[in-house]
Amino acid sequence: MSVYDVAIVGAGPAGLHTAICSARKGLKVVIIEKRKDISKMTRYCSEHIILDEGYNGDTMIVEIGEELNADGFISETSHNKIRSKNFGWEVDYVGPLCPVRDKFYYSADLKHNAHYAWPDKHPFAWKYDKAGLLAQLLKIAEDLGVEYLTETTCYQAMDNPEGVTLKCVSRGKRFQMKARKLVEASGASAQVAQSLGMNEGRIYFASALTRAYYMSNVKDYSPAEWCGYWGLCYGSNFAPLIGTGPAGHFDWADLILIGHPAQMPGELFEAFTKKSPVAYMFENAKIEREHSCTTKAYAPMKVPYKGNVLAIGDAAAFVETQMQGSLNCGFWAADALEKELDGKPGFEEYTKTWQETFEFNDDGMMQVQSGYALIPYYTDEQVVYLFSLLDDVTMNGSWSQYDSPRMMWKEIHKQDKRIQEERPDVWDKIVNQQGKTLSDSMSQ
Amino acid sequence: MVTLKINNKKIKANEGSTILEAARANGIHIPTLCSNDALEAYGACRLCIVEIQEGKKTVIESSCTYPVAEGQEVKTDSPRVIAGRKVVIELLLARCPNVKVIQKLAEEYGVKDSSMDFGKENEYCILCGLCVRACNEVVEAGAIQFVGRGADKVVDSPFHISAEDCIACGSCAFVCPTGIIKKNDLESSAVCSPEGTQEEGPKREILNWQVEYELKKCFKCGNPFAPIPHLDKLTKRFYALPQFFNYCPSCRNYIEVDEDKCLGCGSCMENCPVGALELEDKGGYDKKAKVYTQNCMACHTCERYCPVGAIS
Numbered sequence: 001m002s003v004y005d006v007a008i009v010g011a012g013p014a015g016l017h018t019a020i021c022s023a024r025k026g027l028k029v030v031i032i033e034k035r036k037d038i039s040k041m042t043r044y045c046s047e048h049i050i051l052d053e054g055y056n057g058d059t060m061i062v063e064i065g066e067e068l069n070a071d072g073f074i075s076e077t078s079h080n081k082i083r084s085k086n087f088g089w090e091v092d093y094v095g096p097l098c099p100v101r102d103k104f105y106y107s108a109d110l111k112h113n114a115h116y117a118w119p120d121k122h123p124f125a126w127k128y129d130k131a132g133l134l135a136q137l138l139k140i141a142e143d144l145g146v147e148y149l150t151e152t153t154c155y156q157a158m159d160n161p162e163g164v165t166l167k168c169v170s171r172g173k174r175f176q177m178k179a180r181k182l183v184e185a186s187g188a189s190a191q192v193a194q195s196l197g198m199n200e201g202r203i204y205f206a207s208a209l210t211r212a213y214y215m216s217n218v219k220d221y222s223p224a225e226w227c228g229y230w231g232l233c234y235g236s237n238f239a240p241l242i243g244t245g246p247a248g249h250f251d252w253a254d255l256i257l258i259g260h261p262a263q264m265p266g267e268l269f270e271a272f273t274k275k276s277p278v279a280y281m282f283e284n285a286k287i288e289r290e291h292s293c294t295t296k297a298y299a300p301m302k303v304p305y306k307g308n309v310l311a312i313g314d315a316a317a318f319v320e321t322q323m324q325g326s327l328n329c330g331f332w333a334a335d336a337l338e339k340e341l342d343g344k345p346g347f348e349e350y351t352k353t354w355q356e357t358f359e360f361n362d363d364g365m366m367q368v369q370s371g372y373a374l375i376p377y378y379t380d381e382q383v384v385y386l387f388s389l390l391d392d393v394t395m396n397g398s399w400s401q402y403d404s405p406r407m408m409w410k411e412i413h414k415q416d417k418r419i420q421e422e423r424p425d426v427w428d429k430i431v432n433q434q435g436k437t438l439s440d441s442m443s444q
Numbered sequence: 445m446v447t448l449k450i451n452n453k454k455i456k457a458n459e460g461s462t463i464l465e466a467a468r469a470n471g472i473h474i475p476t477l478c479s480n481d482a483l484e485a486y487g488a489c490r491l492c493i494v495e496i497q498e499g500k501k502t503v504i505e506s507s508c509t510y511p512v513a514e515g516q517e518v519k520t521d522s523p524r525v526i527a528g529r530k531v532v533i534e535l536l537l538a539r540c541p542n543v544k545v546i547q548k549l550a551e552e553y554g555v556k557d558s559s560m561d562f563g564k565e566n567e568y569c570i571l572c573g574l575c576v577r578a579c580n581e582v583v584e585a586g587a588i589q590f591v592g593r594g595a596d597k598v599v600d601s602p603f604h605i606s607a608e609d610c611i612a613c614g615s616c617a618f619v620c621p622t623g624i625i626k627k628n629d630l631e632s633s634a635v636c637s638p639e640g641t642q643e644e645g646p647k648r649e650i651l652n653w654q655v656e657y658e659l660k661k662c663f664k665c666g667n668p669f670a671p672i673p674h675l676d677k678l679t680k681r682f683y684a685l686p687q688f689f690n691y692c693p694s695c696r697n698y699i700e701v702d703e704d705k706c707l708g709c710g711s712c713m714e715n716c717p718v719g720a721l722e723l724e725d726k727g728g729y730d731k732k733a734k735v736y737t738q739n740c741m742a743c744h745t746c747e748r749y750c751p752v753g754a755i756s
Contacts, residue, residue: 034713036725043709051745153719169719172736189714209751211707264753294711 004030004210006337007166007179009154010186011038013130013323014313016137017091017181017330018337023144025338030147030179032154032168034186039135044212044291046243046256047130048100049082049323050399051123056325057357059085062126064097070306072224073098073250076129084324089331098250099123101224101397103404105239105387108380110277112387112410116395123224124397129247130168130323156195157182159307166192176383181337182309185330188296198306203299208238208258211265214245214289217282224401229278230387231380235271236263238375249311252288265292276330295319296329300360305347310336318360320401325358359402377433382426448516460719463507463518464492474507474520475529477621478572483581485509487570490532491549495519503529521544530555531668540567544621547624568624574600575616585609585677588653589617599652607653626651627748629659629668656727662692669693688717696742701733705754708732711744712755721746 006022008015011033019029027239035042053059074080074097083090101123103116118124142148152170154177164182167394168175184192193199221242239257245252257272259265273282297319304316312329314321321329332350339346343402355361374383395407412430420427445456450467457466464483477489487509490555494507497517504524512713519525530553536546538560549555552747573590576599580586587610591600601607617627630647646668659668660675669692679686691697701712712733713721720739724732733754 035710035723042707042723043711043714151722153713153716153722155717155719169736169739171722172739187714189711191715191717195717207749209749211751259751261748265751266753281645290707292707292709292711294709294715294749294751296715296749 003163004028004177004179005341006030006181006183007032007154007164007177007191008183008185009166010034010313010315011074011134011138011148012185012187012313012326013134013137013331014315014321014326014333015183015185016134016141017089017187017327018312018333019088019141019146019330020137020144021331021334022337023141023146024276025334027334027337027341029141030149030177031141032149032152032166032177034151034153036151038132038138041131041246041289044210044256045130046254047128047247047323048125048126048399049097049128050404052125052398052400055403056322056328056359058323058324058328061085062097065094065201067097071250082324082327084328084331086221087296087328087331089327091133091327092136092281093128093133094136095129096247096250097329098127098244100125100226100244100399102222103226103228103397103399105228105408107384107387108233108277109384112384114151114387114395115193115393116398116404116407118397119394122397125226125399127244127247127250127325132247133323144388154186154192157192157309159196160310161307162402164308174410175429180308181340183333183337184311184315185313185326186315188298188314188319191309193301193309193311193315194319196306198301198304198311199298200309200311202301205299206260208295208297209260209265209292210256210258210288210295211269211292213255213269213283213287214249214252214291215255215282216249216252216288218242218255218285219283221253221281223250225398229276230374230383232376232379234276234278234376236268238372240268240272246289249288253285268295300358303351305351308340308349310350316354317358321358328357329354359400372401373433378426378429382423382429385423385426386412389419446512446514447511448514448518450518451520457512459512461512462514463496463510463512464493466512467494467518467520472520476508477545477570478574479508480574480578483574483577485579486573489536489570491529493525493528493532495522495525497694504550526553529553535560536570538562539564539620540570542566543568543570543624545569568622569599570622571597571599572621574619574621575597578615578619583611583613583615583677584632584681585611585613587611601653601655605654606653610650610653610655611673611677612648612650612655612657612672613677614648614650615654616665624652633657658661660689662695663690664695665692667692687748688738690740691742697744698740698742699735699744699746701735702754702756703732705752706732707752707754709751711749711751715745715749717741717743717745 005027008019008031011031019031022029025182048133051060061083063081064074076096080093082093101121105114152168154168156167158165161180166177223244227242230239231403234240241256243254257265257268259268300318301316304311311334313326336346336350337350389412393411398404455470474492476492478486480628485508487506493504496503533549533553533555537550540546579588587607591598614627617625626649633644633647635642646659647656648671657671657673660672661668673690710723718739720736722734724734
């Protein structure tokens with residue numbers, strides 16, 4: 001009986017890019033995907049290509065195929081190219097793009113905020129159409145002869161020296177499959193990695209229950225902005241966010257609410273749109289579409305492989321590998337697989353590259369999370385004070401979830417003396433903030 | 445398939461099966477003490493002996509270990525078999541005069557008090573090995589073993605101290621035909637020390653292997669239902685989620701999806717450890733989660749990860 005060279009669990013950016021790159025090397029590849037049709041996004045995703053220099057160890061270059069239209073977007077027919085500067089791969093993307101130029105973190109009074117933007121206002125991220133990109137990647141993969149199983153869940157894998165046996169279920173029917181190597185690319189949930197014990201020893205922070213509302217007629221909404229609202233008056237410990245609407249409807253606002261089992265995002269919606277200081281924005285707003293998702297926040301794996309199994313993308317990482325990180329993982333994974341199948345230590349090389357490249361593999365990086373644990377540690381009034389220190393500063397345009405809080409605290413710490421004199425209570429909290437993580441904001 | 449005769453009745457049996465299996469499948473009774481469907485045949489008690497004629501050769505063999513073959517003629521209650529079985533029962537009765545199963549067998553076969561004396565008092569264990577084999581083969585704990593040889597052979601924990609690998613599942617007590625393995629579920633117990641008496645929660649103790657473990661309480665009804673190390677072992681062995689054993693078997697509810705609330709994000713599906721959930725396409729952006737209850741193990745993991753509270 002012949003077996004597949006590589007089985008890939010999950011047809012996301014990481015899985016598909018692995019499939020494409022491996023198939024180009026002549027490997028026999030099968031992809032197992034839970035969903036029926038990946039060209040329809042049912043799970044919520046913020047869908048941004050992040051241009052930050054060095055973000056996740058790489059710099060993305062987006063070559064746009066057309067100029068911005070009158071609304072400030074790039075149209076759906078534009079033939080764009082997404083390129084990696086450091087690693088040299090490129091992916092074609094036909095679809096719309098919307099530039100994101102400003103990022104604001106607002107405090108309770110809406111006047112004081114942390115502002116991130118480049119001086120010349122060039123975009124630091126592009127909102128793109130993830131479903132469209134996935135469909136295009138899938139087409140390339142299928143043209144290369146990759147086998148694609150939909151509505152199939154792989155829920156357990158058994159690893160032997162000769163290969164991996166996958167236990168799958170499809171529409172209620174169970175079956176087994178054999179492959180010489182397995183790539184786990186099923187995102188943060190990573191059931192297969194869990195079943196192989198690869199998640200042991202990872203720190204679990206929280207599960208973010210996320211609900212997103214695409215809304216039309218939101219006042220003061222600009223598609224080129226990404227706004228977070230910090231304060232208990234907004235109803236949530238984790239800042240509600242307003243971002244760019246989905247592809248095709250950039251004029252809709254994307255309201256993102258993150259909760260936990262004791263604070264369901266549906267309840268937060270009422271508080272945020274009716275009672276908070278920004279309630280005025282939603283007076284005439286209409287909910288057009290709703291999405292949701294749950295992400296499990298784990299610290300990254302120490303070693304992303306075990307035996308014949310390699311975990312890539314979010315499966316091995318600290319939740320947000322983002323699209324570019326996933327594509328990078330897929331690109332390296334194909335190299336690693338080819339070497340492993342030749343009997344060389346490809347996974348070890350992958351691990352080395354992976355550990356060196358991604359920021360979140362640095363232990364100190366986990367501390368950065370404390371930048372997101374402002375609420376309820378600080379009171380609303382204290383956050384207003386902290387943000388008022390940033391009134392005269394515009395920080396560099398950055399999406400990065402690692403750089404943004406770091407930049408913010410760097411600016412705040414420039415005024416340490418002033419804080420000590422004016423607000424000893426805030427200073428006390430700043431001193432004690434070390435070691436706070438997401439779990440403190442989102443403890444269950 | 446092979447054809448054979450048992451007590452002059454023509455019987456078809458699968459190749460590789462034993463005479464005992466073939467007889468049982470056709471409703472023919474053969475007494476046994478050391479056989480269990482879940483375990484490998486062992487041939488320790490010798491009660492299941494039968495007379496087997498193959499060609500011109502006739503042998504007395506234990507039916508639990510003897511494979512079926514074409515043209516065999518088997519007698520389960522011929523005078524030779526009954527005589528042999530009587531000897532076995534007499535020996536067992538001499539060793540364990542107080543064990544009910546043995547007394548019953550003796551009565552059935554008309555065996556009177558044995559005249560033999562092995563110099564053993566209050567011996568209950570018949571060394572059938574069911575407990576040892578269940579612990580090794582089914583539970584895969586390997587907590588107990590045979591110790592000693594010949595007349596000194598007993599079942600015991602290693603070094604006759606508290607069995608380290610015992611998970612207090614109670615399988616040994618369940619399979620033991622004599623009832624000598626003492627498994628007690630205690631509602632509460634207390635530890636006395638100079639600092640005072642400390643109450644401890646519900647526990648299970650197995651006196652033979654000198655172990656006691658706390659019992660897990662059901663999150664819903666609060667009743668203790670299984671020892672914690674037992675559940676830990678099952679969780680690990682079947683790759684179940686830590687929370688799978690939060691509920692006792694009678695409180696375990698299968699999940700339901702509220703379609704009005706469901707947004708079809710698939711978080712439940714992604715976190716389901718057995719792939720019991722799928723998304724049903726209802727056209728457009730509308731997708732709803734669907735449960736295949738035959739796969740669902742009611743662990744309620746999905747409930748925890750549903751961002752809209754649609755699963756109950």
